[in-house]
Structures are given as structure tokens and as C-alpha cells.
Amino acid sequence: MSASLTVVGLGSGDPDQLTVGILNKLRRADTLYLRTKEHPVLAMLEEYGVEARSFDEIYEAKDSFPEVYQEIAARLVATASAGQPGQEIVYAVPGHPMVAEATVGLLKKQCSERSIPLNILGGESFLDEAFVRLGFDPIEGFQLLDAGDMQADWLQPQLHTLIGQVYDSFTASDVKLCLMERYPDDYEVIVGHALGVAGEEAIHKVPLYELDRVKGYGNLSLVYVPRSEDERLRRHSFARLHEIVAILRSPEGCPWDREQTHQSIRKNLIEETYEVLETIDDDDPDHMKEELGDLLLQILLHAQMEEELGTFSVYDIIAGLNDKLIFRHPHVFGNEQAGDAEAALQNWEQMKAEEKRLKGIEPSMQSALDGVPRDLPALMKAYKLQRKAAKTGFDWDSIDGVFDKIREELDELQEAVREGHSTEEQVLELGDLLFASVNAARFIGADPEEALTLTNRKFTGRFHYIEDRLREQGRELVDSNLDEMESYWQEAKKALGDNWK
Missing domain, CATH: 3.40.1010.10 (Tetrapyrrole methylase, N-terminal domain)
Structure with a gap:
């Protein structure tokens, strides 16, 4: 007792x-x-x-x-x-x-x-005095936050926001920096000291950037951020993006957006993905930010179509992704260990297999090639198929065997062309040669898609060199001949080297 x-x-x-x-x-x-x-x-x-x-x-x-x-x-x-x-x-x-x-x-x-x-x-509570002395009704939408444990993604400008536990100017400075991630520097906020206490109460209206310059912070201090319907304050929120896409697809929205289906904008998803990849290759952060936004829009549109059918929403997508990331990283969110990237990847693969078992899928009953998307670009798909096959031991001992295979496939292609085999047979032999070449990329640790991209860019740069030299003379490609263009090509190789940009 x-x-x-x-x-x-x-x-x-x-x-x-x-x-x-x-x-x-x-x-x-x-x-x-x-x-x-x-x-x-x-x-x-x-x-x-x-x-x-x-x-x-x-x-x-x-x-x-x-x-x-x-x-x-x-x-x-x-x-x-x-x-x-x-x-x-x-x-x-x-x-x-x-x-x-x-x-x-x-x-x-x-x-x-x-x-x-x-x-x-x-x-x-200090809330009672805050409602009275600051003059707002919490029924309009209200949130209470702790100054010592604030995160910018908790802030909702459309709600009245009270921040308690603002003990001193150092805490006020932390609050200011957090608020500045969502509000403009000159947004008017209110600091309240000892609200309702006769002879001690002090209320200061200040622009946000002056928040930590206010005197008198102590145990009875708080910060009040008035609610606002200003759309500019919501422009960083995912919820606002979701709302805009829903409006575009609504009866009152955009006629073009309303007419779209998964199939009609399928190609847009692919195009936007490649435009993002281009900004990555160009190391262009500003352009990357824009193109990632375009790609995100495609995801939101597909999700919105399913939300309208009641199948799932974009928030269901996010929830599933959150669960997957936590589940597949037991070395971060659980008790497993991973000292390097290889160990982390091993954990990832083990948890993927466990996910399948939880769904009633026995990994041992699946093909070793399962999991490669059907519609990947052919070069990338060949690379992934070969990697999966190699994990089972279906592979050459060394790259010498790969070179032998490339020579064999080249001979068969030459024979098919020389003997006038059907176009279909020649195409198949060409595919075999390309597939064998992908194995070479895998053995030297290169991504064949990236390798071919670099060569495409190198070719483009050298070809532009030829065009530029001819333009300097007031001429075009049609005014030249193969020998002259070959000469300029060799010049381009010396002038540009292997520069692919």
C-alpha cells in the first residue's frame, strides 16, 4: 500500500x-x-x-x-x-x-x-487566457505545439497556431527558424508574456524575423501565429498539391485533365522520367527541380484516377511506401546490423523475400527472373535479366567467354545478312549480338544503358562539330560529301576527345 x-x-x-x-x-x-x-x-x-x-x-x-x-x-x-x-x-x-x-x-x-x-x-490552462487575450476562436481550426519539439511539416498555416514552452530567446530563435520554413520572414506573429496576470502581462506584435529579439521570455511565454488563407503559405504542402490535382479532374476543372485515362497519359510518365534523367546527367539542379515536379504530377494524376473509383488514394501509396521502407531496412528501424552497402542490400533482399511469404507467395516457387518489369527499355531489361540469372550460377567464368560469345553472334549476324536470310531472322541475330554485348558491360561493372547514352552524346557532339565547321563556310551537310565529313569527324575526335557533354 x-x-x-x-x-x-x-x-x-x-x-x-x-x-x-x-x-x-x-x-x-x-x-x-x-x-x-x-x-x-x-x-x-x-x-x-x-x-x-x-x-x-x-x-x-x-x-x-x-x-x-x-x-x-x-x-x-x-x-x-x-x-x-x-x-x-x-x-x-x-x-x-x-x-x-x-x-x-x-x-x-x-x-x-x-x-x-x-x-x-x-x-x-494558459490556453484559456490565450483565447481571450489574443482574441481567436479555436473552433476555426487550432493547433498547439511545443517549442522544444517543433517540425516544419507540422505547421498548417490555415490553422491558428499556439507555441508553448518558449522559455528564452534561444528557444524563440529555434521557433523562428522553424516557422521561416513555411512563413515569409515578415509574417506578423504575436508574443505573449504572462497572459492574464495583472501587472506582468505583455503582448508584442512583431514580424517573424524579430521573434528572438523580443525581451522578457520566461516560463509564462508563448508565441501565437494567426491563421491565414493566403494560398502562398500552402504552396509547399503536399496536401495542397493533392487538392489542386483533384480540382483539375473535377467537373468544374480542366476539360483536358478530366478526359485523361491511365492509357492516354501512359507515355507521359515515360517521357517525364527520361526528362528527369537528362537533368541528372546535365547536373542541372534548377531544371531537375522542375522536371521532378512534372514527374510527380503524373503520379498524382494516376493516383487521382483511382481515388475517384474508390480503389486507393495517393495517401495510401505513401502509407504503403512508408511501411515498405521501414520493413526493408531492419538495420535502420530494427535490430539488424549492416556495416556496408552490400550488407544493407542483403537485408533488403531478405526482407523482400519475407514480404512475399507474408503475402502467401513462396519465393522458392518463383522464377529466378521474376521481378524484372515487362516494359523496361530492352537494353536495361537485358542487363537485369542477366544479373538475376548470374546469381543462380548461370554465367561465364570470365569475360573471355563473353568475348567469344560476342564473336560467335557477330559471325551469325554476318552470315544471316550475307546469305539473305529473312528480315526477322536477321533481327533475331542482331538481338543476340546486343544481348551478348550487355554481358560484357556487366562483367566490367558498367551499366549498358549509361554506356550507350555516353556514346550517343559523344556521337552527337562530334556530328555537331561537322555541322558547325560547314556553317562557318556558309555551307550545309547536303553541300558536303562523305570524305569531307570523315575528315571533320577525325578533327572532332582530336578537338573534343571523349567529351560527351
Whole structure:
């Protein structure tokens, strides 16, 4: 058995707002603990002759707030455990016990584990005074954030936002930097000190960039960011993008977008992918940003079509991807280890196989070639098929065997052409030669798609050189001949070397 523990709220700061019940509880407490004496109600308690012990010294002894809260909870639980049945220990916290009060969350868990009776009595929260003194109605949309644990992606400009626990200018600076990721630097915000406390209240309206220059931050400080319907504030949000695409596909939207189907824009997805690849090869971040947006639009359009049918939404896609990434990275989100990229890849493949088993698919019953997309570009598909086959041991011992195979396929192609075989037979022999060449790329650790891309660009650069030389003379390709063009080609090789840009 143990003593009981009662948590009460001291309100937002104004002693007149303290309830009669809580005041009586404070005055009659067998043992009264205060999280901190830094609260305006303490002066009134001293007038009543109420004796209390505070935990202020723990703030000085610990390096972080979580450590402070853990220590306070541990001491209270230990005191209650050592107490006698019928004894009541009162613990008073600023504001309301269930609003931004970490120690209460810890006490709820620990008291339950040790069967210690725990009672929680409300009190006026700093929110009550904020609604009144700052003049907004939370029913319009409201969020409360902790200054010590803010993330930019939590911010929703269409909601009234209160940020509590802004203890000092350093915390205010962190809040400012976080807000600046979503709001313009000159967006007007409000700093409130000791709201509702006569003689201590201070309210400052400042542009966001001056937030950490405001004086007087302390235990009773907060930051208020008024809600806004300005579309410019939502332009960074994924939700807004989803909303825009839905509007485009709606009856009131764009006639062209409404008419599209998966098949009608299928080629767009491929084209946009290649345009992104081009920006990667060109090392052009600005253009890459634009092209990635175009690719993302195609994904959103396909997802929106299915959402209209009730099949899935883009948020279902995101949820599935989140689950997959966590599941396939046990060395990051679980207990597995991966000291290098090869070990990480091994974990990935093992978890892929486990995913299939969970879906009722037995990996051993599948072909070793399964998992290669049907519509990949042929060169890329050949490379992936060969890699999968090689993992089973179906491969040459060395690249010498590959070279022999290339020569064999070249001979067969030459024979098919020389003897006038059908076009279909010649095409098949050409395919065999290309397939064998892909094996060479694999053996030297090269991606054949990238290798051919580099050669295409090298060819283009040299051909442009020929055109430029002829233009310098006021001539065009049709005015030249093969010998002259070959001469300029050799010049281009010397002038440009292997430069493919």
C-alpha cells in the first residue's frame, strides 16, 4: 500500500482564476510539492501560510528538460510508495495538468505500474487566457505545439497556431527558424508574456524575423501565429498539391485533365522520367527541380484516377511506401546490423523475400527472373535479366567467354545478312549480338544503358562539330560529301576527345 498522489493545476498565472476547490486542496495538503516556484500564485500561497517544497534545484542539476521531468516523477513516485494509506501528496504544476505538462504523463504511467492512486484536478490552462487575450476562436481550426519539439511539416498555416514552452530567446530563435520554413520572414506573429496576470502581462506584435529579439521570455511565454488563407503559405504542402490535382479532374476543372485515362497519359510518365534523367546527367539542379515536379504530377494524376473509383488514394501509396521502407531496412528501424552497402542490400533482399511469404507467395516457387518489369527499355531489361540469372550460377567464368560469345553472334549476324536470310531472322541475330554485348558491360561493372547514352552524346557532339565547321563556310551537310565529313569527324575526335557533354 502507499499514499495517494493528487496533481493540481495552478492556472495560467492570475491568482483570481484559481478555483476554490484547488485552493482548498493546496491549503489542506499533508505534503505539497511544486514543480517550480516561478509562478505568480506562489505569492498568494505564502500569504495563506502554505508551505511547499519545489523541484527547482533539479533544473540546475540536470542537462535537459526530459531528465528534469524524469527525476521529478521518480521522486514523487518514491515518496508516494513510502507513504501510508490515507495520506495524500499534492503536486502542483503551472497551468492545467493535462496541457503541456510532461511530468504528469510520466506519473500516469509509473503510478499505474506501481498501483499508486493518482488523481488529477484541472485548472485554468494558459490556453484559456490565450483565447481571450489574443482574441481567436479555436473552433476555426487550432493547433498547439511545443517549442522544444517543433517540425516544419507540422505547421498548417490555415490553422491558428499556439507555441508553448518558449522559455528564452534561444528557444524563440529555434521557433523562428522553424516557422521561416513555411512563413515569409515578415509574417506578423504575436508574443505573449504572462497572459492574464495583472501587472506582468505583455503582448508584442512583431514580424517573424524579430521573434528572438523580443525581451522578457520566461516560463509564462508563448508565441501565437494567426491563421491565414493566403494560398502562398500552402504552396509547399503536399496536401495542397493533392487538392489542386483533384480540382483539375473535377467537373468544374480542366476539360483536358478530366478526359485523361491511365492509357492516354501512359507515355507521359515515360517521357517525364527520361526528362528527369537528362537533368541528372546535365547536373542541372534548377531544371531537375522542375522536371521532378512534372514527374510527380503524373503520379498524382494516376493516383487521382483511382481515388475517384474508390480503389486507393495517393495517401495510401505513401502509407504503403512508408511501411515498405521501414520493413526493408531492419538495420535502420530494427535490430539488424549492416556495416556496408552490400550488407544493407542483403537485408533488403531478405526482407523482400519475407514480404512475399507474408503475402502467401513462396519465393522458392518463383522464377529466378521474376521481378524484372515487362516494359523496361530492352537494353536495361537485358542487363537485369542477366544479373538475376548470374546469381543462380548461370554465367561465364570470365569475360573471355563473353568475348567469344560476342564473336560467335557477330559471325551469325554476318552470315544471316550475307546469305539473305529473312528480315526477322536477321533481327533475331542482331538481338543476340546486343544481348551478348550487355554481358560484357556487366562483367566490367558498367551499366549498358549509361554506356550507350555516353556514346550517343559523344556521337552527337562530334556530328555537331561537322555541322558547325560547314556553317562557318556558309555551307550545309547536303553541300558536303562523305570524305569531307570523315575528315571533320577525325578533327572532332582530336578537338573534343571523349567529351560527351
